[in-house]
Amino acid sequence: MAVQLDALPPVTPAERSTARPPRRYRLSRLDEKYSPYLYIAPFFLLFGVFGAYPLAYTFWVSLHDWDLLAAEHPFVGGENYTRLLADPDFWHSVVNTLGIFVLSTVPQLLAALWLASLLNRRLRARTTWRMAVLVPNVTSTAAVAIVFGVLFGRQFGMINWLLDLVGVDAIDWKSNRFASWVAISAMVDWRWTGYNALIFLAAMQAVPRDLYESAAIDGASRARQFWKITVPLLKPTIIFAVIVSTIGGLQLFTEPRMFHSGTNPIRGGPLRESQTMTMYMFENAFAPHYNFGYGSAVAWLLFALIAIVAAINVVILRRLGGTDGPPRVRRPRKERAR
């Protein structure tokens, strides 16, 4: 035991030196310490039951021969997955999903960049323009898919009528595979271009304007300024938008499902012209097949595909502009040092 040699009084915590704290004070200590858990508990409880548990359970179900109407669900291991990998209809839906995804995401983001650069100019009635380009985003997806289904009708559709005016023959949008991809992509583009434009616009407004001033003095054209200053500086936002569009684009369901309403809706047309992976999951898990094991395996492969495509996107975008180098905003050294 250490011997206290100096004459100073022993150090005691302040609260102990007084008498027992009043009840209210103790309660408030408890309150401060534990109430945060109470406040975040609803999320974790609900997510645990309706989010995390289903997630793990999907995997468990995917390892079984799980017919909804059967009493027994025998364990089959990876059989659902091996069957799926040899299933031409599954691969057909993968190709459809990727095709529609590329057709919708690429033009959408390019158009959004362009639209954002328009909105970033000094405009009269700024808010009106912004609202006009965002309005597609706040409509009902199912409703709009029905409307586009009619616009893209073969006989009386307005698109074919317009094409006819410029001398193009009527296109069978619903039963030509590539044409149906285009029609569905058009819906997705219509809905999301304005939304992405506003996200890009926000990032553009943070770009220091003197960068453009000096570029203009050096004789850089407007297009050159756009590609050499705006786009590189927007890279983080573009990556964000690409990832969000990837997650959304690969999960596409409502648009193609409603586009084909009436005839073979869940198959995406008579010959599965635009059946996406989510639709294939539904076809197997619910009516007509009720094969939950197989459907769950589709869900997991969809998840894997999303992860892979998102990773590829990030790698590609990192490379872009990596060598050609964005014009760095140089900060004074003092600020950069810690």
Next chain:
Amino acid sequence: MNKLWSAGRLTYAALAVSALLSVFPIYWMFVVASRSSDAMGQIPPPVTPGGNLGANIARLFDNTDAYFLTGLINSAIVAVTVTVSVVFFSTLAGFAFAKLRFRGRSALLLVIIATMMIPTQLGVIPLYLLMTKLNWNDRLPAVIVPALVTGFGVFMMRQYASQAVSTELIEAARMDGCGTARIYWNVVLPALRPAAAVLGLLTFMTTWNDFLWPYAVLNDPENPTVQLSLRALSDGYYQDMSQVFTGTAIATLPLLLVFVLFGRQIIGGIMEGAVKA
């Protein structure tokens, strides 16, 4: 002045075309909704409203395949309940994450962010099995309960609260003897109001618009949400398009109304969110 910032005639022309493309399908939806069903076969297609809206609405609500009125009421119940709950729980949890100290705070926040990445599809099948066990299939709780709180909402409120709620004010309230619950109600919630409003609007619109999960779990045609009523209408054997379009127009109307009233806040919210992401 740099040419980049001036908006010439070309800029306005391009914006006008974009705006027209954005608005036209919605406008045309209302045009067809207000005409008789032979409008669909006309060449050139009609682009001005007709006088048939009332008759179409009457036929729509009488249609025994769609249960449209039930759909509207159900959607209203679901969207309002979910919105109130998401806003309440998100502001509460966001406040805790932004302003209160507790063990495991950053790890738990990371979990919440991670949940935002999980696609809905992954949970549909087991969630369906769960709802069967709870005996909630074909009933509204199946749609409401899983949506009562979202990772996105918690994260959004946390981001906003960490800068909008002043720590001094919280300390001062504490000195005056406020418990954390009162601090939340009297200090934090008023400060969070603008962001909470945006979260509420976005939640309302997403919930009203939701299709995938209700489609999976509400199989009873007599108890649909409004989006499922639309599905029933458009899958019908005989398609009376003006009636279908009346349905799509009515189903879209609440969203457009919210947008017209609060468009400015929604735009602000989207642009805010992007800056911080």
